Amino acid sequence: MRTRPTHTALATALALTIAATGCTTPGPAGVDDDTVTVGMLHSLSGTMAISEVTVRDAVQLAIDEINADGGVLGRQIEPVIEDGASDEATFAERAQKLLTSDNAATVFGTWTSASRKAVLPVFERNNGLLWYPVQYEGLEASDNIVYTGATTNQQIIPALDHLREQGHTSLYLVGSDYVFPRTANQIITAYAQAHDMDIVAEEYTPMGHTEYSTITNDIARHEPDAVFNTLNGDSNVSFFQQLRSAGVQADHTPVLSVSVAEEEIDGIGADNITGHLTAWNYYQSTETEPNSRFVQAFTDTYGPDRVTSDPMQSAYNSVHLWKAAVEEADSFDVDDVRAALDGITIDAPEGTISIDGPTQHLVKTSRVGQVNDDGLIDQIWSSPEPITPDPYLESYDWATDLHS
Amino acid sequence: MTHTHPTLTRWRGPITFITLLAAALLLLPLLLEPFRLNLLAQYLCYSIVALGIALAWGRGGMLTLGHGVYFGLGAYAMAMHLTLERAAHDPLNTTGLPQFMQVTGATELPLLWQPFTSATFAITTAVLAPAALATLLGWSVFRQRVKGAYFAILNQALAAAFVLLLIGQQHLTGGTNGLTDFPTFAGHDLYTPTAQTTLYTLTVLTLATLYLAFRHLTRSRYGKLLTAIRDAEDRVRYLGHDPTWPKTLAYALSATAAGIAGALFVPIMGIISPTLIGVIPSIMMVLAVAIGGRYSLAGAATGALLINAAQTTFAETFSGTWTYLQGALFVIVIALAPQGLAGLTTTLKNHLTPTPPETTTHPQPHKAHT
Amino acid sequence: MEALLTQLPTGLAIGSVLLLAALGLNFTFGQMGVINMAHGEFIMVGAYTAFVLHAWIGLDPATTLLLALPLAFAITGTLGWLLELGLIRHFYGRPLDTLLLTFGIGMILQQAARDLFGAPNVDVPTPTWLTGGITLFDTVRIHHSRLFILALALTAVAALAYYLHRSRPGRQMRAVIHNRDLAATTGINTRKIDATTFFIGSGLAGLAGVALTLIGPTGPTLGTNYIVDAFLVVVIGGLGQLRGTVIAAFALGLLNATVEAWADASLAKLIVFAAIIAFLQARPQGLFTVKTRSLT
């Protein structure tokens, strides 16, 4: 006969768990006379930690600056840092905690579309306010999110305009197999049809894929005018290394990437990507006075080896935009802050940006850059003026099929 | 144990069980705030998965490194229904299509999705789809006597392939974003405290029912046969038993438990996505069972509860250290306490109250299954 | 047909990477029935060996590559040897437990890499003489780095075959694979053989790691990218069979490349998985097996 598992001992373990789960009492009120609690929700562990930790650093820098400057409405910002652990369920769970247990006045964070989609219902249900710092696939406008990165008409479409101006009429599309590249390529295809451009091929690879011989050989064979690259993360390293081995030269067939920023270049190897293009709204080399201060402050705080990138800068702006909106509303209440969002304008590292109230996206300038030998990106083109966000591409005739 | 205090021993198990169940059902909802109760319900979903893994691995010797797949099947079936319900009741949604499909340009509901408008169909699928897939895979590989490490690797490859499929079939599955935002079920708001308590209660009852069912199984002749197959599969054949169906059954039941857990997880958590069910989450499910005690159903369930609670508690404060700790836990538990917590508690008890040796023989670290 | 021809070098390229990654894995698996889940992390250690030589010691790319190969072999070999000595030795006959055990070790190694080198990918430059490629019949292009990896993989196979069939310890090793107990009774020190096997098997992971820096990202999760596929090669190739591993690696590589030519890479992986399940229906023990008479 088997010994009965000792239920009593297991029950003790169970009780301990429950104690651990339940020990937290309802959190402190989010705002008191001296402090205001905000949430920081990034992946500090797991696969996305690489990217998201840099964004957290930027948010922290902005908070420190504001606190040193007297805080917001006379209150010091007290961040509660949570780890989304590169896992959507954890993101949702942590968001719930920030909003209900910590009563965070606002939350800065998330990176992937998946994590944003995961926390979105939590923010809508609890009427929270999330500041999302990354360029994304558009087709979204929640009252509970402020999108401080670019939407498609501020990154992809200007990049296509630029390629067209340069006389590139045949494009090869390569992307990781997930929402952003698929949506981006739908837009690119529609754009190409409307502008007499030729899509040579549209290839997708699984996330984290490292085997690009087939695709790079295919590119070498087809010799398109340009490659539009929406690959994500590690895959870029393999892609650019193998592209170089396939003999594809940047001056002959430039690759325009929308997910490669200063942070990633070191891992790819500057000599593998030199001369290729990127599309963002900000580069470390962007020449504005606020940017010199930002880069200076960032390297002073985190070390001279660190670089700044578009998502970091957007996250940094988020905190300053929130402060401006709170001061405009003279309240920390989410509804009051939301009402004050429209037209909030600051001088950011990327230039002057302002919030477009109806979409809660930013009006911002689009820039195409070229990777240089030092692993930084030089701006080679920028949109003549800041572009009004249009997440559903309603102002583009050729895009009518994309939004139903 | 029957030698000393037959009555006492006979009833100690049931009494503890009923006490725990009553405490879980009556006391905890009063003590815990809704957010915490919701967390607890999530962990208990993983306890249900753990029961299944303990049956397949602990009893049947089939190390399943791909249970995320079955959890995912259950979860996606449920999530598809909830997504459709939301689309149907959203006044701003004129097409009745899930939001992610509008993004990918669909104009009508794909065939695969149509039956999921029915809650009954969704729930049935959540239970039967994992069972069917596991039966198919199990039968085809067990019949060919693929076992041990080979089986474990195939499971892992299945998890990897399943995630690729979900991500690749973005127009059907929502891709990496998964499915999210489920405000109602059958017209009831899922986020009222009452709904949260109901979901929690349902989870506890499911866990209790499956525990009793699996416990009965392990004590039946079938359970003995399964243990025999685990320890010496070839020997069993010469007694006239075909090991294929007992193994397939255990594997399929184990998958079903995971599917049910997935279906419960979705309304509780409000999201399902590929990252929750891939290779690493699948291994973590096994880790929880190893820590709780693979040979003990109660131990495995407790292990899952503890590991997930610990994840929440520790991961946020020391994320790097937590990874080291998880790795170390694997090594320590497998190396020093292969019977997990349940084994430790038994050992502890035996030290306190000496019992005749033959009644305390727990499975030793058993021999090769290959 | 043209597509197939084009994909042939790609298939060989994928196959040689798989072969390198799976070679050591199969070696330890066949020898001792040990599934070493930390093998992927050993590959990662090999890759970081090259990084350290380049970035910390400051060697030029070519010297880095040539020096990193033997050094990585020695380092990961020693790691494997220590792992065998300290842990795995006590778990023979419990393959599933060693699988989980080594997974735990892998997690620890991965986090250690993250703490030591940081989470982002690092750059290990490719020597200039490996960056280009050769063009055959217009459309078929073979990268130098791929040729290098193919040559490295085949050299490793040849060296291993020579060692197993011509050297005394190698022959003892084969004897142990065929029948451990019998080998022990004929006076072979199986303990010592086990340790040597693990040293060589893990050392091969180091070689693979260095080679992979030529074509992919170098980061803490480098090993996990390859490990599932490498395991599949082992499953198909059969237990402890050098030729099985070679054939399986190139077969999988070619299959992947061919399917990729008409479907996308995601679908290719799925089809390959289905093909493996189907294959196991016909050959459940893999391509080649060693017949043994033991019961359990």
Next chain:
Amino acid sequence: MSLLTITDLTVTFGDYTALDHINLTLTQGELRFLIGPNGAGKTTLIDTITGRTRPTHGHITYNNKPIHHLPEHRIARNGIGRTFQTSVVFEHLTVADNIDLATTHHLRPWQLLRAPRTLPDTVHHILDRVGLTPHTHHKAATLSHGQRQWLEIAMLLAARPQLLLLDEPVAGMNTDERTRTGQLLTEIATDHTIVVIEHDMDFLRRYARDITVLHEGRILTHGDLTTIQNHPEVQQVYLGHTPHQEHTP
């Protein structure tokens, strides 16, 4: 009447021929001993009869039906049981459960799913017969070596086979245990057909009437002990290799 007929049976492993054109007939109620030096093919023969090894050539009929293509469990269900050189019992099950398991192969899956309240009488009866009643509820892991061998035989009996194939049942046993095993064998032989592989000369002398000698995969000769011992080829095979073969296993 013949129970088992082996015709022209050949088994090869690669280049190695384990069984070389074996012809053998067993009649109902026979107690046949199988001897031969290491590598003679004794265990391979049993393996082939029970489906563990597939014949390269030739066939095996049992009750006039061919069985060499059947899977192991089907052959077992037809009434052929076997033990192994190193005994394999289910250590984590009780002695009673080990035996019970052997009686249940004819049950349908759903019948197995019910938890039995009491042990069937047959189990008690068999336990009595092999003398393991005091250990009924002990884990098999706690048994001594000899007791394990008896448990294996008990499991065989529980499956109600017609033909029993025992691979070195007394190896490693002390004198008392051998005697008990011998008695048990003789007793079982009254209502079963039995094939025993055994090396132990003393044991053979006491219990063996019919002996078949295998050598290098072929049947060398057949007869009673005296005939065998005086057979020149047998002497050559045994004495030629080890003069004191009688006591080597």
